[in-house]
Amino acid sequence: MTSAAFVLRLAAREARAARRRLLLLTASVTAGVAALVAINSFTDNLTVSVAEQAQELLGADLSFTGRKPIAEIPLAAKWVDSLAALPGAKIARAVNFAAMAYLPSTGNARLVQLRSADQGWPFYGTIETSPAGLWQTLQQGGALVDPSLLTILGAKVGDTLSLGEGRFPILGTVVNIPGDVGLQMAFGARVFIANSALESTGLLGFGARVEHEAFLKLPTATDPQAIAKIARPELRAERVRVRTVADDRDNLTNALTRLGNYLGLVALAALLLGGLGVASAVHVFIRQRLDSIAVLRCLGATSGQIFAIYLLQAIGMGLLGSALGALLGVGLQQAMPLVLSEFIPVSVRVLPSASAIAIGMGLGIWTAAVFALMPLLGVRQISPLATLRRNVNPTRTPWDVARIAAATALVVSVVGLAAVQVGSLRQGAWFAAAIGVALLILWLASLALMAAAKRFTPSSWPYLWRQGLANLHRPANQTVTVVLALGFGAFLLTTLFTAQHNLLRDLKLDGGGESGRPNLVMFDIQPDQRALVTETLAAEGVVTPAFEPIVPMRITMVKGTPVKDLLARGGETPADSGVDTAAAPAERGRRGGGGLWALRREYRSTYRADLRDAEKLTSGKWFDPAETGDGTSDSTAVAISMEADLADELEVKIGDLLVWDIQGVEVHSVLRSLRQVNWARFEPNFFVVFAPGALERAPHSLVTLARVGDTPTRGRIQGQLAARAANITSVDLGDVQRALESVVDRIILAIRFMALFSLATGTVVLVGAIATSRWQRVREGTLLRTLGATRRQVLHILSVEYAALGLGAAVVAAALAGIAGWALARFVFEARFSLPILPMLALAAGLVTLTTLVGLWNSFDVLERPPLEVLRAE
Amino acid sequence: MLTCEALGHAYPSGGASLDVLKDINFHLEDGDFLAIVGPSGSGKTTLLGLLAGLDRPSHGRVLLDGVDLGALGEDERAKLRRTKVGFIFQSFQLIPTLTAQENVQVPMELAGADDAAERAEALLTRVGLGARGHHYPSQLSGGEQQRVAVARAFSTRPKILFADEPTGNLDAANGDTVVELMTSLNEEFGTTLVLVTHDLELAALARRTIRLADGVIVSDSAA
Structure with a gap:
């Protein structure tokens, strides 16, 4: 029999007898693989469906x-x-x-x-x-x-x-x-x-x-792609966009794949959390196998053989867990259309994707193996002397090459897996770093929780409470594992709640009755229709609002250089919609192109003397009434204020000159100030505001906003305006708010669906953590019962312990999510920040309940079995 | 067969070094039966560990079949044990996740034997457990477990067998059975036997007795 055959045979025999313990390892990767297979398989389905239906997307060649x-x-x-x-x-x-x-x-x-x-x-x-x-x-x-x-x-x-x-x-x-x-x-x-x-x-x-x-x-x-290739550069200056079936297909495939990739990243987080579960399960498993390993060493097994036996078991269990996960994932894939249907422009045939299953299983097995490595390396240090003496200290070298290699493999794997999933090494590294930081903070927090339980439990508290809390810091406690495992899933979910809450809060219009923010916007009003609008509103008892002029224009010259020349130097950018909306910043991000979109777009600017609520001056000075440029030349340039990010795109600063084309008339302007604009507010916001004096005679339309008490009144006003002046567009902002909410809700639902897998994995790891110290708890409980404690008292102690663990995990997760939510609100959404207290409390309560139930369920033996039987079993 | 030359061993203890064995010298021939006796803490188990190549001595040498164990690495010593050394422990040390027969098979499979199953079955029959091969250690009594351990110890027909208090956890009847098995197999296979024990009655069965006290040999007598 060869050494390999021995290793295989013994791995199989050992696993057979330790099935229950290894099952935890199996379950640790199942949820993550299921999530990955479901999302990646569905993304593959989408790609195939888009390719099949590409011509129908455009409806033409x-x-x-x-x-x-x-x-x-x-x-x-x-x-x-x-x-x-x-x-x-x-x-x-x-x-x-x-x-x-x-x-x-x-x-x-x-x-x-x-x-x-x-x-x-x-x-x-x-x-x-x-x-x-x-x-x-x-x-x-x-x-x-x-x-x-x-x-x-x-x-x-x-x-x-x-x-x-x-x-x-x-x-x-x-x-x-x-x-x-x-x-x-x-x-x-x-x-x-x-x-x-x-x-x-x-x-x-x-x-x-x-x-x-x-x-x-x-x-x-004919080859549409070849025609588009020639026509596109010629028509760019005319702001004509050329699309082909292949363009649409590629754009859509890219967008959907990106969506799939990012959702997959959330699934990957679940798998990595499962990796922690694997590491914890292997660590405990090896601890329980110390005697057997020492005996095997005595009988002549080399450290390499023993390492191989247990690594093989970890891989075998990883394979089993991944296979179960893949099966589950294929089932879940059927649910993906329900979660993502609103984003998908093609009808999708949901079929299992062999490559997604293979990748998902591969990632699952790899995760199991690489996370098992570190704890497994410990088997090399187990001395055969342990068969003779209990207290043999394992020999440890400070610079163990194998350990360094395993740690490196772990880090490289996490970055690599993330990079593969998201399709970018840089983003993969950021993701890995973010996960690392979150886990590090959770780990530190768990240490703090233990220290707090040790130092701050008042000695005046009843014994049962003190005993329960003491379990948090006593030897063989589960605090670190539980806080890490549950805290991570809860952190992801709470962050999503926080993001959703802060994204949607700025969209809320109902400040209560008449005093709230405007909720009816009317635009495309011609100057001679001003009276009609005022009259229509007044008939419904609405106070006459202020009208704001809108002047369409394009930039023709920046700092003395014609835009044509600037564009000639730039790359390819599609024609622009030219609408100033709340989506403007997103549009800018999408278009990219280093300022080209800013040069090409049509601006809808206004002129006024004052700064609005949604605007904040970031540099320069607001218009000086004494400065009265009419814009006919550089020397009489009219003052303008520009949105700060747009100024960055155009690479202009205070004092720079810009020339605008307004219906064929050139208007010269000088940049006097930069503003930060809160685009999330439903108000007419502007990239560029002109000082009064130059645009009054330019062709313009008007926009106005009103606060109208209830939906039926808004409907009546809209109806009357449509009947009397069909060109006036009126929008009930309540509808827009609901529309945006439904979009955000849909996106969050999709992410939350994936994040749930992290919580599922966290629960498995929790079960594992509790199961590993189960015998200790059972033994303690039995001893307490032998010494006269009632079952109710033992239950009380265990409840306190598990509830405190759950609460600790929830508090840490909430604190982390608060920080992450703030960072998202501040730097990504540029929105104000507040905590969604109710969902957070609900999640915390759920976590405490879950931990307590799982803990008590695992300790049922303590209550049910007679003390003598348990002591004998020990 | 087995030679100890100026063997000494020390453990670090509170920053200093604690000598647990000092200047041990003796030689065993093939088929010898040696008992090492002495009070607790006299260094018996340490000596057994060094003789079996489970640990490296701080001083001196142990030569097993002419090979200096201290000069070998951990895995090389493991390979040597695989072919030449057998063990019987006080606490049986069966692998709880393997059946009785699989426990007996392990050393043979490690040595690359293809007929491990048949041989294990025969050995279990030899120790009176032919029908219990498929049982796990937890399903066997202490005496039965130790008999499985004896079968395992002799499975590769080792040149030398080390037994650490083999009857320490057994009642008198079971202890006698195990000792009988050990001595008869020792005679049958010509295996050298090294026994560590407190039990003077058991030690009296050996052909030679070394008495340890405070890490040194205080007497070395032949029966």
Whole structure:
């Protein structure tokens, strides 16, 4: 028999008899692997589905998108016309913009996403309607709407819908559109009409943010990607975006993979926590095997053989745990569409992915092996002399190469696993560091908890309480393991609660009655409609609000250099939406491109003399009334104030000159101050504010905000405005708030779903920790009972111990989550910070209950078995 | 077979060094039966550990079959024990997670034997436990466990067998059985036997007795 055969055989025999103990090791990796397999397998499904349905996402082979009709952009028109003229090619046009939909029969109005399209679009995929087959008849007149709009407006099929000046019978509802994300509907229901009917609405006037698209179906021999490659640079200056099926597919695949990767990272945290469980289980297991190992050494087994026996067991159990996890993961994968459906624009076939299962199991086995290494290395130091004497001290070398190698392998593995999961070494390292810091703090906190239990338990407390608390710091206590294991999962969950709470808090509008923040915004108001708006509001008893002018403009020159030249030096950046919204900072992050987006976008600026609540001056001085530049030249430049981050993007500082193009007129400006803007507030916020004096005569629209008491009144005002001035867009901010809340809730739900696995793993580790010291507790309890303690008293002591452990873990987790939540609010969301007290208390109570129940369940023997039997078993 | 030359051993104790064995010298031939006796703390167990290569001496040498044990590394000594040394312990030291038969098989499997199972079965029958091979140690009485330990000790037909208080945890009847087994196997296989004991009656069975006190040999007598 070879040495390897001996190792294998003995590993199998030993494992057979220690099944229950090793089961903990198995269970430690199960939840993490399950989470990883579920999310990665589902991400694979998504990638496959996106690839399969890529053509339907765009509905064409190639599309051109601009802010003006393509026919009015000569260069783009040339491209589109020449491609459409190819034999077998087809073209369809579509227009998208936000507009007010008004239902005269009920007087209700609502902001909708209006989309008009030519017959033939989409060339790929079908738009499902109810009743079926209506899409083809749309060109004959009428409108198709999202089912939600019927509910919101109180409408039914057959009713007439007003869109601007046009009247459209509602033909039916749209059930499914290829490439649509469910979440989109949160920002306004969609209404579809024929392109030919668009003119009748009269909504394409000044101030409307319209997207014009030309969709092309090309002959099979042509390569859309090659065409896009040539057309894109030519059309960039015209702000025309060129999209292909491959672009859409790649963008979507990238975005979904990124989402999957980040959710996978949360799953990986669960697996790494399971690694700690493995290390703890192996440590305890080896401690229980000291005698057997000494005997094996006596009988001639080498340290290498013994190390191999136990490593093999750890790997075997890791394999078993990973296989169970993979099975569970495949089951959970079925639930992923429920969690992520709102983010997914394709219909997904949920099938187990062999590569995700292999990777998940591989990570599980690797985690079990690498986390088992450190405690296993201890077996090398077990002397055969221990068979003769109990108190043989293991020999330890200060610079043990194997230990250093194992520790290095551990760190490299954690960084590597994270880097593989998130697809970036740097982010992987950050993730590993963050996990390391969290665990270090939890570890320090557990030491502090032990010290506190030792020093500060009042001697005046009843014996049962003191005894329970003393268990926190006595030899063979479980404090460190429990605080680490449970604290980590609880920390993740509490951080999510804190993030959600702080993200959504700024969106809350209901400050109570009339005194709260404005909740109805009206924009695209033409200057001559000011009176109409004031009148409509006054009729409902709403105080006349202040109107704020909005002037659309673009930058033409920065510090004396024309923007054209600056753009020529830059790289490729897509055309911009040019809307100042709460999403502006996110948009900036997405676009990137080192300031190019800032040069290319359309700005909607205003002019006023004062600073608003949502703004804070960060440098420079606010406008000096004495300074009255009219902007006609650099010497008479008008003062402006710019959002600080935008100034960074444009690389401008106080005193720099910028020239703007306002409807063909050049306006010279000088930067006088920088502001920090709270974009999360639902108020018209501006990247650039001009001093009064230069823009008063420029073409502009107005925006205003009002606080309107209740939802029905807001609805009435919206209805009246839609009926009387169709170009005015009004938005009930309560709807927007609810929409954003639903988006944030959805994202948090997905993350929380993954974070639950950490808590599940934490529970397994908790069970392990409690089980390992179970015999000690049983023995102590039995002795106490032998000495006259009642079962109730023993139960009391154990309850105090486990409740204190749970409470300790909860307090540490809450404190850590508070710090993490603050850091997120301060540096990532740039929001104000407060603690979500109620969810935190609920989580803490849950944790205490869980720990106490698991602890007592494990110690049931103490109460049930007669003392004599337990002492004999010992 | 086994030679001790100026053997000494010291343990660090409170910053100083505590000599537990001093200048031990003796020689054993093949098939000898030696009893080492002495009061608690006299250094008996330390000496046994050094003779069996479980520890390295601080001074002097132990030569087993001509090999200086102190010159070998831990794993080399383990390999030597695998083929030449057998053990019987006071507390039996069976591996609780293996059955009786598997316990007996371990040394043979370590030595690479392919017929370990058959041989283990035969040895268990020899010690009167042929039907109990599939039982775990916890399912056996103390006497039965020690008989399994005897079977294990002789499984590789070691050249030398070390027994540390082999009857210390057994009642008289079971003790007698185990001693009988040890001596008969010693004769049958020609194994050298080294016995450490408090029990003078048991020591009297040996052909030679070394008496230790405070780490030195105070008497060395043949029966």
